[in-house]
Amino acid sequence: MASGDCLKRNSWICGKYFDEYSGEITDALREHVYLTVVSVAIGVLVAFPMALAARRWRPAGSVLLGSTTILYTIPSLAMFAILQPFTGLTETTVIIGLVLYSLTILVRNMLAGLRAVPPDVVEAAKGMGYGPGRLLFQVELPLALPAIMAGVRVATVSTVALTTVGAIVGSGGLGNLIYSGIDTLFKAQVLTASVLCVALAIVADLLLLGVQRLLTPWERAGGRKRRLPYVSAPTAEVDTRAGAAA
Amino acid sequence: MNVLGDAWDWLADGANWSGESGVWNRLTEHVLLTVVCVLISVAIALPIALWLGHLGRGGALAINISNIGRAIPTFAVLVLLGLSPIGMGDTATIIALVLFAIPPVLTNAYVGMRGVDRDVVEASRGMGMTGGQMLLRVELPLALPLIMTGIRTCAVQVVATATLAALVAGGGLGRIVTAGFDLQDNGQVVAGAILVAALALVVEGLFALVQRFTARTPRGGVTS
Numbered sequence: 001m002a003s004g005d006c007l008k009r010n011s012w013i014c015g016k017y018f019d020e021y022s023g024e025i026t027d028a029l030r031e032h033v034y035l036t037v038v039s040v041a042i043g044v045l046v047a048f049p050m051a052l053a054a055r056r057w058r059p060a061g062s063v064l065l066g067s068t069t070i071l072y073t074i075p076s077l078a079m080f081a082i083l084q085p086f087t088g089l090t091e092t093t094v095i096i097g098l099v100l101y102s103l104t105i106l107v108r109n110m111l112a113g114l115r116a117v118p119p120d121v122v123e124a125a126k127g128m129g130y131g132p133g134r135l136l137f138q139v140e141l142p143l144a145l146p147a148i149m150a151g152v153r154v155a156t157v158s159t160v161a162l163t164t165v166g167a168i169v170g171s172g173g174l175g176n177l178i179y180s181g182i183d184t185l186f187k188a189q190v191l192t193a194s195v196l197c198v199a200l201a202i203v204a205d206l207l208l209l210g211v212q213r214l215l216t217p218w219e220r221a222g223g224r225k226r227r228l229p230y231v232s233a234p235t236a237e238v239d240t241r242a243g244a245a246a
Numbered sequence: 247m248n249v250l251g252d253a254w255d256w257l258a259d260g261a262n263w264s265g266e267s268g269v270w271n272r273l274t275e276h277v278l279l280t281v282v283c284v285l286i287s288v289a290i291a292l293p294i295a296l297w298l299g300h301l302g303r304g305g306a307l308a309i310n311i312s313n314i315g316r317a318i319p320t321f322a323v324l325v326l327l328g329l330s331p332i333g334m335g336d337t338a339t340i341i342a343l344v345l346f347a348i349p350p351v352l353t354n355a356y357v358g359m360r361g362v363d364r365d366v367v368e369a370s371r372g373m374g375m376t377g378g379q380m381l382l383r384v385e386l387p388l389a390l391p392l393i394m395t396g397i398r399t400c401a402v403q404v405v406a407t408a409t410l411a412a413l414v415a416g417g418g419l420g421r422i423v424t425a426g427f428d429l430q431d432n433g434q435v436v437a438g439a440i441l442v443a444a445l446a447l448v449v450e451g452l453f454a455l456v457q458r459f460t461a462r463t464p465r466g467g468v469t470s
Binding site: 070073074075076077078079081082084085086154157158160161162164165167168175178179181182185187190191193194197198201202205 | 249313316317318319320321322323325326328329334402405406407409410412413414420423424426427432435436438439440442443446447450
């Protein structure tokens with residue numbers, strides 16, 4: 001049996017599909033990576049000042065955490081549909097939606113990381129004449145990094161999965177291939193796109209783990225070379241109680 | 247933006263609420279689907295989690311199932327099941343929904359059981375309780391707040407995911423949104439989306455209320 005017929009037979013796994021549609025697959029994968037990277041990057045940039053504000057003023061903290069949790073409850077299909085009349089059938093719509101979802105996880109973890117910085121360390125730095133800016137960027141942020149990176153990893157993995165739903169407004173990366181597979185019943189395309197999506201999530205997670213290890217060399221120093229009196233921050237992801245957004 | 251006006255007009259039109267593709271019918275489908283899937287998920291996940299938690303085994307499994315679930319796109323699973331011999335329809339939808347609703351219940355219940363103070367468990371053993379009695383009368387009540395958090399996450403997630411079922415020809419409120427896209431009627435798209443979001447928030451709110459009135463210990467959970 002020639003494997004060339006697998007497209008006609010509509011097999012789940014088909015080598016010919018890769019040959020004939022490689023351009024389409026690459027484009028979808030590229031769009032998926034682009035949407036994920038941009039969304040998480042914007043999410044981090046937006047979440048950071050929010051976490052700082054939430055730490056500084058408690059009432060603001062409850063409002064920010066509460067509102068991002070509510071946003072996370074809204075189903076993705078509804079989110080993209082609500083945004084769509086305002087921003088059109090574009091990538092902007094998907095990115096805004098994905099950024100909103102990532103905020104819940106990012107703000108919570110950044111806040112938990114910053115709060116877990118030992119007060120003695122902060123006092124010591126102040127005593128050494130550190131101003132608020134240097135204190136934040138040279139002392140608190142590095143110590144909060146494991147918790148922050150844990151949040152970035154969770155946010156990235158969920159964003160990769162959620163991006164697929166962006167297909168409803170025409171920009172879902174690999175989700176577009178899955179979505180068009182509904183009408184065409186094209187099994188090889190749907191399976192390939194789904195597997196690539198999961199693989200992308202795993203690769204992204206491992207890459208971020210690598211980044212985290214590079215950025216926190218003292219974590220691996222094994223107690224002997226610790227430069228800072230480090231109390232391990234909560235590395236596991238911090239509770240994001242409500243969880244929907246599928 | 248007059249899209250919101252259009253959405254309001256759509257919602258205010260009584261004709262959109264009746265009939266097979268009307269709001270009432272879609273809402274009923276959505277709620278029924280949610281209730282069925284949550285019940286199935288709890289029936290599967292809770293006994294396993296309670297038993298594993300009681301024995302203190304399988305922790306890595308219980309936690310990792312949640313993390314893996316996050317990486318798998320629900321939408322992809324729905325379409326894959328739809329293209330399989332199961333076919334597009336309610337069965338595929340229910341399987342996908344249950345699959346994604348199990349992890350939060352399992353993980354939270356397991357963590358809740360393990361979080362029970364070991365001294366209390368030892369004390370109940372000292373009082374001569376059997377394993378089953380310890381599980382049902384000591385560990386379960388103490389783990390209840392976290393178990394409820396898991397069920398709440400599960401329910402909200404199923405409401406959200408049931409929306410996606412509309413993309414693979416399932417019923418539910420998502421249908422109003424997808425029908426709006428087909429008709430290029432932005433008013434209907436937004437009206438449907440508002441209904442979906444409202445339902446998700448109502449379910450979340452109801453669970454929050456139930457928890458507030460039943461749980462005395464502080465909440466805190468594990469992410470889905």
